[in-house]
Amino acid sequence: MSDLFVPDEDVEVKTEDAMDVDVAPVTEHDDQDDPIVKEFPVFFSTRLAGNIHLYQYPARSVDSPYTSSHATGITESRIKKESGVVEVDVPVPTDRCYDQAKGTQWKNIDNQTLKGHLVESNPQENMVGVFKNNELHLNPIVSTALLRPSFDHVNQENIKDPAAAAAAKRTAQNANEPKAIQMTVKSSSEQTPRFSGALLAVKKAEDEEFVTLQWRDRDQEDTWDVGELLTAEKKDKLECSTTRDEYLEAISVPYVDPVTMAARCL
Amino acid sequence: MSTKRKSSVKEDARNAKAASSDAAFNELFEPNYRGKGWTDEISTAEDKWNLLPAFLKVKGLVKQHLDSFNYFVDVDLKKILAANQMVLSDVDPEFYLKYKDIRVGKPGIKFDDKNDDNAIFPHECRLRDMTYAAPIYVDIEYTKERKIVIQRNLEIGKMPIMLRSSKCHLQDQTEEKMAAMGECPLDPGGYFIVNGTEKVILVQEQLSKNRIIVEADEKKGVVQASVTSSTHERRSKTYVLTKNDKIYLKNNSIVEDIPIVLILKAAGLVTDLEIMQAVAGQNPVYQEIFAVNFEECSKLGVFTQRQALEYLGSKVKTSRRSNVKLTHYQEGLEAVATSIIAHISINNMDFTEKALYIAVMTRRVIMAMADPKMIDDRDYVGNKRLELAGQLLSLLFEDLFKKFNSDFKANIDKILKRPNRASMFDALLNLETHRGSITSGMNRAISTGNWSLKRFKMERAGVTHVLSRLSYISALGMMTRISSQFEKSRKVSGPRALQPSQFGMLCTSDTPEGEACGLVKNLALMTHITTDDEEAPVRNLCYLLGAENISVIGGAELHAEGSFGVYLNGTLIGITKFPTKFVSSFRQFRRTGKVSEFISIYINRHHAAVHIATDGGRICRPLIIVENEHPRVQVEHLKKLRDGEMTFDDFLKQGLVEYLDVNEENDSFIALYENNINAETTHLEIEPFTVLGAVAGLIPYPHHNQSPRNTYQCAMGKQAIGAIAYNQLNRIDTLLYLMVYPQQPMVKTRTIELIDYDKLPAGQNATVAVMSYSGYDIEDALVLNKSSIDRGFGRCQVLKKNTTVLKRYAGSDAVDRLDGVKMERRKCAWDPNSFEEVVTEQHEVLGPDGLGEVGKPVKNSQVYVNRCIPVNNSDSLLNQSTSSSTEYREAPVTYRGPEPSIIDKVMVSVTDKELYLIKVLLRQTRRPELGDKFSSRHGQKGVCGIIVNQEDMPFSDSGVCPDIIMNPHGFPSRMTVGKMIELISGKAGVLDGSLQYGTCFGGSKLEDMSKILVDHGYSYSGKDMLYSGTSGECLQAYIFFGPIYYQKLKHMVMDKMHARPRGPRAVLTRQPTEGRSRDGGLRLGEMERDCVIAYGASQLLLERLMYSSDAFEADVCQKCGLLGYQGWCNSCQTTAHVVKMTLPYAAKLLFQELVSMNIAPRLKLKEVF
Known part of the structure; x- marks a missing residue:
């Protein structure tokens, strides 16, 4: 369990690399505008396959990552495994840009919680690449999460839902008063309202307990040791079991005439 | 002489080839049809038009209707079934019924009969006033006494079948077979036969769904981006609009307009930084315009996602479900997940996609605020979608199928509720009792044209029309017609104007004059209308072609310089830095047939976007691809086409020709003729005359x-x-x-x-x-x-039909019947002392069976169907068992008309309700x-x-x-x-x-x-x-x-001439009836009356308006001024003062009506002359 998330830190550093791999245009030999500059072998590493998750911090600039070297190393991390909710805590630097009064109001908060949901990612689409000794090693990413600040302290403050409070007040007042009730006839289909999956997902997530994860900072020794696992161990040539045509067939979306399709079904 | 030789060679070749199939019919589809002989020269510039008959061979003239219907029957039906697969019981949790498969058979007469001799052909349906419909079969799995039973080929109703569609008997038939079925091989098909009438579902033009349209009202200074979301369950419209330069979101499920920043926070963009990045990017002008909106949100005290959702939840209309109370937070979540931008459905906690969609809408609004030119044109044909028969039927069918299932569920619940059931419960029996509802629902909608969909609370009238059979062209013209949803009464010029983008897609000439001018359009000759294509594989392909998935992209990268958004059916799915490369490789896939030829892709550089469309209803047309200043269709291809070695589909597959929709056409550079091709040219027209339609x-x-x-x-x-x-x-x-x-x-x-x-x-x-x-x-x-x-x-000849149905009456055996000929005794013409029995003049044309005889002329007031109906047709139950011998009275069908007609045809048949049906066709031959x-x-x-x-x-x-x-x-x-x-x-x-x-x-x-x-x-x-x-x-x-x-033209004097010296009067007012068909009078109207007054011809006025109209002699009491009767005044109880006067009956009626309302109109009479 604990080693499951160790490479995360590493991944975060390599985010940019991963992007480059994806964006790099497919080199074609006849492309004159885009000549081949350099060639190097590409390896597919599976040593950490299934264990790499990408945490992204959209509200944070790349120049100041959440690492101990920037004095904002992650102090604690948690996960709800079933619902995929992840949280990390980072310290809030109180020396600058810090409102003491607000800090007191919110009970001396000195760390910030970043929250996100793991979304399954297509392993062919997002990969982590390590460039080492003129070799590129690729590792598939299982899921990604965008971690944004969660202002739970603000929510805690006005957890009292104004409407709920008002409703409570109303019921207290009107408890003894007789009320006119409109009788409505409902058909059976109306009795089971259909809620969206979002509501159920949120409910499920709220019911689940967090599991604390051990966090290793980027610059720690053992993180780098795990990082070694990103390179491929066996350097055999991979034999492609699909032919070019099969691959094309697999990714193509040809027009299917409804009539012929129906005939095929029969 | 040489032409003759050539044609004989041609003839021989054809005879040899078409030994089995019909030569004349196949000749239609020959690419070199009446063009050049086998030995003639071919040049691309002149002979590329041969692609057009090749196109029509595959597509036909009404292919858009057939495609759409085939898609509905073969694909959409299965999707609808999958979405409504399970029927569960509220009472018995063990019970379930699951639909496994659905298919439509071929039109036949009886239920549950799959023999071939059961087939019914369209012409029989026309003649017998029946519906050309085929059974809908389902395979089901359900529980019966704790056991799972699988039942196949269960019929749940009948579906009207479009002629010449894949389910029609006429599909791909030879001319001889068609003749044997009584069908015209040139008839385009594409219509339905419901209760004997041919019905067309006209093509409907609509604004495209699930796309952002930005509009501006310059007077009010309002800019708004709107999107109409449409899913199977719901339709909603969401706006992002400006109010005093601040931006709000509006949706009909939310009571008031919500500040945009609040919505974005609710959708998960919690930090202002992220919102700014997603909406404005790095552009300082956009940032400046948008900045004010942050204040709006913080003024409301909303800082977090939870607060935003709670605020939103408090503004949601909650009337639709009252039994389950949700908290404001939950309401807010539900609103963001389902109501706002409803076509993006969210089933987990990740709202990023939706947040970005709203951000993109907001960005479009800001762009239009910064530069008023950045608005969309809603009349642009690329922003339009055409709704065809298949889509309309699919909406209708889903509604009926849902009702079918809920009725079935209610029924089984009622049975399962009973504590002790006598017999074993079999749900199948209950299912079968409901199948009439789908059949009649479909029939009713098509025959009345009223589309009422309960799901969307939608009521649409006039969807179907009777196919005009005035001439071949009028029928064909109707099949290519497009009607608009705009109101005809509104005086707007925009939707009526000729759009440059309709070039080649919609006919530039064919539109009616008058109120519907420009709103009713017609398809051009080479137009094709798309059907839905699967979206998910296209999305995958985009990622494989180098688009970066939006889920790992932030606002900063999205709007960065040089990055283009990739939009699939209007929804942002990723970005690419190399749009041209991306688009050209995508097109490469399409030209090699690896991507459906009807999927379009184009770059919009104003929005820095690559748009891919796979949705149905887009208008597109084929064009020749030009590469390196050379059209890809070359002489050898045309030769092969001529020799029948290539078809139009081969041209598509080999990437010589491709379909472009309006948007992609707008992104292309199309040469009209081959000599216009230059370095930038991407396409070449097949034939310029295809800008026009069939008519x-x-x-x-x-x-x-x-x-x-x-x-x-x-x-x-x-x-x-x-x-x-x-x-x-x-x-x-x-x-x-x-x-x-x-x-x-x-x-x-x-x-x-x-x-x-x-x-x-x-x-x-x-x-x-x-x-x-x-x-x-x-x-x-x-x-x-x-x-x-x-x-x-x-x-010309004019043929008119009369239909008589011999009715059966409920509650008795009495049936309408035909009587024989009536004879009369008349003095013998040559011997004045003797009498002879002769047929009455009225019954002269009748045969002994009581029907007019074919070939006999019928004159005015002669009988040609001598029908008799029972006197006591027991509409009242009292007469039910009076006597066994029913009495009949005559109710003949008589001929009316100034000119006699000839009985052309008499048909006696039985309707599907087993009633006798008599159709008599009357013919007139007219010379000019x-x-x-x-x-x-x-x-x-x-x-x-x-x-x-x-x-x-x-x-x-x-x-x-x-x-x-x-x-x-x-x-x-x-x-x-x-x-x-x-x-x-x-x-x-x-x-x-x-x-x-x-x-x-x-x-x-x-x-x-x-x-x-x-x-x-x-x-x-x-x-x-x-x-x-x-x-x-x-x-x-x-x-x-x-x-x-x-x-x-059909307007002939004989059908219009009309005169009336005297004639029928309306019952209520006693004034002459109106209209030629009722032998009505010619109205002396208000303006004519003014002329007569001005001239001073008062006696003429009196004559026209009273004596020749509704003069009435009334009794007026001079004492009380009220009307009396028979010389007696009822209010004064005397005859003393009553006098007679003539007045219009309408005036007398008015007085009486006034009296009935407690107003006493009193007349004071004076001598004038």
Whole structure:
């Protein structure tokens, strides 16, 4: 369990690399505008396959990552495994840009919680690449999460839902008063309202307990040791079991005439 | 001589080939059809038009309807089934019924019968007033006493079948088979037969769904981006709009407008930084415009996602579900997940996609605020979608299927609720009882045209129309018609205007005049309308082609310089840095057939976006691909096409031709002709005349006419009398006009050949002299040659149907019946002393069976169906068992009309309700008379002003005499030069023995035609020297003289003439009835009345308005002023003061009505004269 998330830190550093791999245009030999500059072998590493998750911090600039070297190393991390909710805590630097009064109001908060949901990612689409000794090693990413600040302290403050409070007040007042009730006839289909999956997902997530994860900072020794696992161990040539045509067939979306399709079904 | 040899070679080759199949039918589809022989030269520039018949061979003229219906029946039906798969019981949790599969059979008569001899063909349905429908079968799995039972091929109802669709018996049949079925091989199909009437579901034009449209109101200074979300369950519209330069979101499920920043926070963009990045990016102008919105949100005290959701939840309309109370937070979540931008459905906690969609909308609004040019044009054809029969039926079917299931569920719940059931419960029996609901629901909707969908609370009337069978062209024109959802009454010019983007997609000429002008359009000849394609594999392909998935992209990268958003059906799915490369590789996939040819992709550089569309209803058309300044279609391809080695589909698969929709066409550079190709050219037109549709394609040389004239002809071409179909003489339609000797036009067009107008023509080639004659030719009146009429010019037949059903009455055995002929004793004509038994005059045409005999003429008030109905037709239950011998009274069908008709056909059949059905067809043959309307093919209509004996008509030195004399004043103001060229080409053709072409932007050249004329000893100008028919002298001017194709229009004097000396009166007011059909009076209206008053003819006024209308002698009491009766005043209880006066009955009625409302109108009488 604990080693499951160790490479995360590493991944975060390599985010940019991963992007480059994806964006790099497919080199074609006849492309004159885009000549081949350099060639190097590409390896597919599976040593950490299934264990790499990408945490992204959209509200944070790349120049100041959440690492101990920037004095904002992650102090604690948690996960709800079933619902995929992840949280990390980072310290809030109180020396600058810090409102003491607000800090007191919110009970001396000195760390910030970043929250996100793991979304399954297509392993062919997002990969982590390590460039080492003129070799590129690729590792598939299982899921990604965008971690944004969660202002739970603000929510805690006005957890009292104004409407709920008002409703409570109303019921207290009107408890003894007789009320006119409109009788409505409902058909059976109306009795089971259909809620969206979002509501159920949120409910499920709220019911689940967090599991604390051990966090290793980027610059720690053992993180780098795990990082070694990103390179491929066996350097055999991979034999492609699909032919070019099969691959094309697999990714193509040809027009299917409804009539012929129906005939095929029969 | 050489032509003859060539054609015989052609003939042989064809005979050898078409041993089994029908030659004449296949000839239609030959690519070199009536074009060139096998040995002729081929050049790409001139012969690429051969792709057009090849296209029509695959697509047909009404392929859009057939495609759409086939898609519905074969694909959509299964999707609907999958979405409504389970039926569960509230009572018994063990019970379930699951639909496994659904399919539609072939039209047949009985339920649950799959034999071939059970088949029913369309023509039988027309004749017997039945519905051409096929059974819908499902496979189900359900529980019966704790056991799972699988039942296959269970019929749940009947589906009306579109003719010539994949489920129709007519699909891919040979001409002989079609003839055996009583069907015309040229009939385009694409319509339904419901209760014997042919019904068309017109193509509906709508604004595209799930796309952002930005509009601005300059007066109010409001900019808004709107999107109409449409899913199977719901339809909602979401706006992002400005109010005092601040931006809000509006949705009909939210009570008030919500600040945009609040919504974005609710959707998960919690930090202001992220919102700014997603909306404005790095652009300082956009940042400046947007900044004010952050204040709006913080003023409300909303900082976190939870607060935003709670605020939002408090503004949500919660009326729809009252039994489960949600907290504001939950309401807010639900609103963001389902109501706002409903077409993006969210089933987990990740709202990123939706947040970005709203951000993109906001960005579009800001762009329009910064630069007012950045708004969209909602009239642009690329922003339109066409809704076809299949989509409309699928909406209807899903509604009916849901109702079917809920009824079934209610039924089984009722049974399962019973504590002790006597017999074993089998849900199947209950399912079967409901199958009438789907059948009748479909039938009712199509036959009335009222589409009511409970899910969307939508009520739409006038969706279907009766297929007009006035002529072949009118039927065809109806199949290509597009009706708009705009109101006709609103005086807006935008939606009515001709759009540059409709080039090649919608006909530029064919639109009605008057209120629907520009709102009703027609498809052009090569248009194809897409059906839905799967979205998910296209999305995957985009990622494989280098698009970066949006889920790992932030706002900063999205709007970074040089990055383009990739939008799939309007939804952002990723970004790419190399849009041109991305688009060209995507197109490469499409041109090799790896991606559906109907998926379009284009770059919008204003929005930095690559748009991919896979949705249905887009209008597209094929174009030749040009690469490196060379069209990819080359001579060898056309040779192969000619030799039948390639079809149109091969051209598509080999990437020689591709479909472009309006948006992609706008992103292309299309050369009209091969010599226009330059370095930037991407495509080449197949044929420029395809800008016109089927109806406008009839006009010869339309490019020489003033444009409204072509529009007028499009309206009139549909009224021309001609041949309707090969089965026209077997049809029994309510009203059928047939021309006796129709001719194909001397001057044809390619379109005429392609749509087979030359096989079912509506008009005749008349020799026209353009000159003045007799003064009966003013105001476009025509002078007709009497001998021409004798020879059959303009002769037509009118066939009218009468339907009689012999009813059965509920609660008794009594049935309507036919009685025999009534005889009368009359004095013998030759022996005045004896009497003889003769048939009464009224029953003269009847045969012993009580039906008119075929071939006999029926005169006014004669009986042709001698029907009798039971006297006590027990509508009241009292008479139920009075006597066994029922008495009958006569209720005959009599003929009404000034001119006699001939009984053409009598059909006796049985309806599907086992009632006797008698259809009698009455025929009149009409020759042209004064006042009948004619028109050429150039919007030049005129009525016959005089019919002149041939000896009085002018004649040429070769003895040619005109059929029609047309006044030359018709030309200068109308500027129909095409008509003149038609005359010259036609004349050249007559002399040459050839048929000339007047194809739009092409056709036979005037110079060549003049050459032929000169070669045959005629003037190059088409003018001849004529001699006067009356004096025999040479006319003092050369007369423009030659053949022009003339159409006889359906407006004939006989159907309009009307006079009434006296006649029927309305019951209530005792005034004469209104309208010709009720033998009504001719109204002296308000304005005429004013004239009579002004003139002072008061007695005339009195006569017209009272004596000849509703004069009534009333008793008036002079004492009380009220009306009395029979000399007695009821209020004064006396006869003393009562006098008689004449007044209009309507006035008397008014007084009585006033009295009934407690108002006493009192008359005071005085002597005037």
